[in-house]
Amino acid sequence: MRTLLSGVVAMMLTATGTSAQTASLDELAARQVQRRAVEAVVWGMPIVNYDLMLQEMLTKTPGKVNEVIYWGKPLDWKNQTLTPNPDTLYFMAFLNTKDVGPIAIEIPPAGPAGSLNANIVNAWQQPLEDAGLLGVDKGAGVKLVMLPPGYTGQTPAGFEPLQPNTFGSYVLFRSNMKSHGDADVANSIAYGKQIKVYPISQASNPQATVFTDVKDVLFDSTIRYDDSFFVNLDRAVQSEPWLMRDRAMIDQLRTIGIEKGKAFAPDAKLRQALKDGIREAHALIGARYDAGLPAFFDGTHWTLPAHPEVLNAAAANFEEPNAYPVDWRGLAYTYAYVGIKRLGAGQFYLINIKDRDGQSYDGGTTYRLHVPPNVPVDQYWSLTAYDRDTHALIKNVDRASRASNNADVKKNADGSVDVYLGPKPPTGQEANWIPTDPARKFEMMFRLYGPKQELFAKSWKLPDVEPLATTVGGATK
Numbered sequence: 243m244r245t246l247l248s249g250v251v252a253m254m255l256t257a258t259g260t261s262a263q264t265a266s267l268d269e270l271a272a273r274q275v276q277r278r279a280v281e282a283v284v285w286g287m288p289i290v291n292y293d294l295m296l297q298e299m300l301t302k303t304p305g306k307v308n309e310v311i312y313w314g315k316p317l318d319w320k321n322q323t324l325t326p327n328p329d330t331l332y333f334m335a336f337l338n339t340k341d342v343g344p345i346a347i348e349i350p351p352a353g354p355a356g357s358l359n360a361n362i363v364n365a366w367q368q369p370l371e372d373a374g375l376l377g378v379d380k381g382a383g384v385k386l387v388m389l390p391p392g393y394t395g396q397t398p399a400g401f402e403p404l405q406p407n408t409f410g411s412y413v414l415f416r417s418n419m420k421s422h423g424d425a426d427v428a429n430s431i432a433y434g435k436q437i438k439v440y441p442i443s444q445a446s447n448p449q450a451t452v453f454t455d456v457k458d459v460l461f462d463s464t465i466r467y468d469d470s471f472f473v474n475l476d477r478a479v480q481s482e483p484w485l486m487r488d489r490a491m492i493d494q495l496r497t498i499g500i501e502k503g504k505a506f507a508p509d510a511k512l513r514q515a516l517k518d519g520i521r522e523a524h525a526l527i528g529a530r531y532d533a534g535l536p537a538f539f540d541g542t543h544w545t546l547p548a549h550p551e552v553l554n555a556a557a558a559n560f561e562e563p564n565a566y567p568v569d570w571r572g573l574a575y576t577y578a579y580v581g582i583k584r585l586g587a588g589q590f591y592l593i594n595i596k597d598r599d600g601q602s603y604d605g606g607t608t609y610r611l612h613v614p615p616n617v618p619v620d621q622y623w624s625l626t627a628y629d630r631d632t633h634a635l636i637k638n639v640d641r642a643s644r645a646s647n648n649a650d651v652k653k654n655a656d657g658s659v660d661v662y663l664g665p666k667p668p669t670g671q672e673a674n675w676i677p678t679d680p681a682r683k684f685e686m687m688f689r690l691y692g693p694k695q696e697l698f699a700k701s702w703k704l705p706d707v708e709p710l711a712t713t714v715g716g717a718t719k
Contacts, residue, residue: 245256245371246363246680247614249281250327252596252645254317254467265455272511272587274462274497274516274657275442275497275498275515275516275519275563276313276496276515276518276519276521276522277513277519278495278497279472279500279519279520279522279523280471280519280520280522280523280526281494281517282475282491282494282495282498282500282519283471283519283520283523283524283527283572284523284526284527284568284569284572284573285488285491285568285572286464286475286478286570286572287483287571287572287573287575287576288366288368288490288575289365289366289367289478290369290465290474290475290478290598291324291367291463291465291472291575291576291579292366292367292412292579292645293408293475293477293478294463294464294465294466294520295323295334295336295412295463295579296336296412296461296539296702297474297502298461299311299334299336299456299461300358300571302456302459302460302461303454303456303459304318304454305336305454305456306452307336307337307396308327308335308336308338308439308440308441309332309335309439309451309453309454309455309645310334310335310415310437310439310451310452311333311335311452311453311454311455311456312331312332312333312334312431312454312455312456312458313331313332313436313455313456313457313642314330314331314421314425314427314431314455314661315331315457316328316330316331316422316426316427317332318357318635318640318644319634319636319637319638319639319642320457320458320459320460320461320642321461321634321635321637322461322463322464322632322634322637323337323460323464323570323579324464324465324575324577324578324579324633324634325418325464325577325578325626325628325633325634325687326578326635327482327624327626327643327689328623328635328641328643329419329428329466329622329643329645329647329648329689330359330416330417330419330430330450330641330691331416331417331419331427331431331434332414332415332417332420332563333345333358333414333415333416333417333434333437333453334412334413334414334415334698335347335412335413335414335415335437335439336410336411336412336438337388337410337411337413337439338409339389339390339393339409339413339598340390340481341384342407342441342443343441343442343443343502344387344388344389344390344395344398344406344441344442344676345388345441345442346385346386346387346388346398346401346438346439346440346441346442346448347362347373347385347386347387347388347413347437347438347441347446348383348384348385348386348437348438348439348440348665349373349374349377349379349383349384349385349386349437350383350433350437351379351381351382351383352375352381352382352383352435352656353357353376353381354419355429355432355433355436356417356430356432356434357374357375357381357417357418357433358375358415358417358418358433358434358437359372359374359375359376359377359415359416359418359588359691360372360373360374360377360413360415360416361373361413361414361580361581361582362404362412363406363407363411363412363413363414363580363581363584364406364408364410364411364413365406365408365410365411365478365482366408366485367575367579367581368406368525368556368560368581368639369557369559369582369583370404370405370406370411370560370583371386371404371582371583372582372583372584372587372588374415374416374587374597375420375588375692376419376587376588376692377584377587377588377709378402380645384402384410384470385400385401385402385406385598386401386402386403386404387401387402387442388404388406388411389403389404389405389406390404390409391405391407391408391470393406393617396461398442398445399664401442403709404593405415405572406484406602407483408482408483408485408683409481409482409483410433410481410482411603412580413439413575414579414580415434415437416419416429417433417622418430418691418706419436419647420647421648421649422470422516422647422648422650423557423652425426425633425650426600428719435451435453435568437451439451441586443625452675454691462606462634463540463579463712464634465576465708466515467520467521467523467524468520469508469513469516469517469520469558471520472498472500472516472520473506473508474501474718475495476499476500476506479495479500480502480503481704484502484594484693486641487560487566488623491597493529498515498516498519499516501510504717516690517710527573527576528541528575529571531573531576531577531595532570532595532602534595534596535547535548535549535551535593536550538592539700539703539704540700542704542706543594543595543596543597543598543600543706543707544592544593544594544688544704544706545592545593545594545595546592546593547574547578547585547591547592547593547687548570548573548574548578549570549573549574551567551575552567553585554569555567555571556571556581556582556583557585557669562600576633577593577633583712586693586698588691588692588693589689589690589692589693590689590693590697591687591688591689591690592687592688592689592690592691592703593685593687593706594686594688595630597706597707598706598708598709598711599709601681601709602630602683603630603663603678603684603685603686603707604683605644605664605678605680605682605684606665606666606678606680606681607664607706607710608662608663608664608665608666608668608709608710608711609662609663609664609707610660610661610662610663610707610710611625611660611661611662611663611686611704611705611707611708612624612658612660612705613659613660613661613704614658614702614705615654615656615657615658615705616657616702616708617690617702618644618691618693618694618695618696618697618702619690619691619692619694619697620691620692620693620694621647621689621691621692622646622647622691622692623645623646623689623690623691624643624645624688624689625643625644625645625661625676625686625687625688626642626643626644626646626676626686626687626689627642627643627663627676627678627684627685627686628642628684628686628687629682629683629684629685630683630684631680631682631683631684633685636677636678636679636682636684638679639662639677639678639679639680641676642676643673643676644659644661644674644676646659648716649706650673651673651674652671652673659674660674661674661675661676662674662675662676662710663675663676663677663678663684663686663707663710664677664678664710665677665679665680686707
């Protein structure tokens with residue numbers, strides 16, 4: 243064993259230009275800290291992602307835990323969360339059972355007044371339940387109760403229990419819109435405000451749920467690839483219980499200055515190692531993302547929304563005895579948030595980061611996506627463009643998507659739709675155009691709400707995106 247370990251250390255030192263004889267204990271310890279910082283970033287990405295959103299709410303809005311914030315119009319670029327949907331109305335409730343005990347979540351029944359799709363996750367963004375029109379209640383409405391870790395009391399009659407194993411959790415409610423028209427937006431908001439969130443101790447006479455409109459707030463929860471990442475990670479470790487599956491990380495995190503019950507106060511040397519570690523983690527994650535996820539449609543660059551290993555693990559509550567895909571999970575939560583219990587039942591997503599020719603998308607080039615007729619959905623489809631580096635909506639553009647629930651979108655005679663992306667709209671195609679920033683790269687996501695079997699049978703296929711022209715200095719080439 244000693245010989246094997248010595249060989250591994252020697253190889254590591256050779257790779258860095260240092261011999262085993264010249265490396266000091268301090269140098270070895272510094273490398274260990276950096277390596278463990280890299281692994282902490284990958285492992286901790288989901289809960290840091292969650293904490294970034296929570297802190298934005300607490301520091302930039304009047305919203306509070308166990309209330310509801312919402313965006314009172316289709317999202318624009320001021321919502322800098324990760325790959326959000328501009329073609330629905332977002333309501334979010336950040337919950338915490340630590341001080342108030344079990345918390346009730348009431349989902350209203352779907353009907354002429356509206357419908358929603360809701361996903362409920364714990365602080366690690368592990369899916370707990372899907373609710374709403376295509377969720378567990380199939381639009382009938384449902385009463386859920388979020389239970390604290392270790393709770394052994396009775397579940398109130400009429401409520402379905404959820405056990406997140408964390409004090410913190412959140413719900414993303416998407417209130418569906420018939421169109422982007424003002425009246426339909428107002429109706430969607432009114433329906434969303436039928437959601438109820440309250441401590442179960444108030445069940446006999448609950449206080450009215452507080453709703454806060456944050457549509458004009460610059461709400462930025464993009465991942466920070468600097469040493470502030472570890473401040474968020476420390477806050478999560480201090481506030482949440484250790485899950486049994488993660489106990490191997492206790493000593494790993496102590497090496498980088500994060501230990502439950504102790505203040506996180508890195509000195510200059512440790513802070514530099516953390517900066518080096520997150521820089522390396524960023525490069526590693528970026529390379530994995532650029533290599534691409536498995537294709538959904540063979541022969542195209544449309545991929546699954548995450549690696550199958552993490553999709554399967556999430557569906558199994560991360561309880562599979564011989565699988566824990568931390569690397570793929572960490573990657574997924576650099577470009578997305580929330581978790582879906584039954585992906586494909588209520589919604590499905592396709593990611594695209596490369597054009598027909600295998601090239602990354604350039605904001606100075608014009609592209610076309612031909613959406614074939616008869617898209618297999620019960621609700622709607624949409625195409626959204628995001629900044630390639632931040633995975634958020636492209637800043638300073640007046641819209642980010644085109645969707646079938648937008649009455650302005652023009653159809654071809656056969657029912658197909660051509661969507662254009664680029665710095666300027668092609669002549670006569672303004673209604674079907676998504677603007678890009680010519681100075682930045684971008685990526686896209688195709689959403690299908692209420693997907694039908696034809697999608698998964700691949701009898702309907704979305705083709706690759708084709709480049710048309712490049713704009714240089716205002717001229718088109």
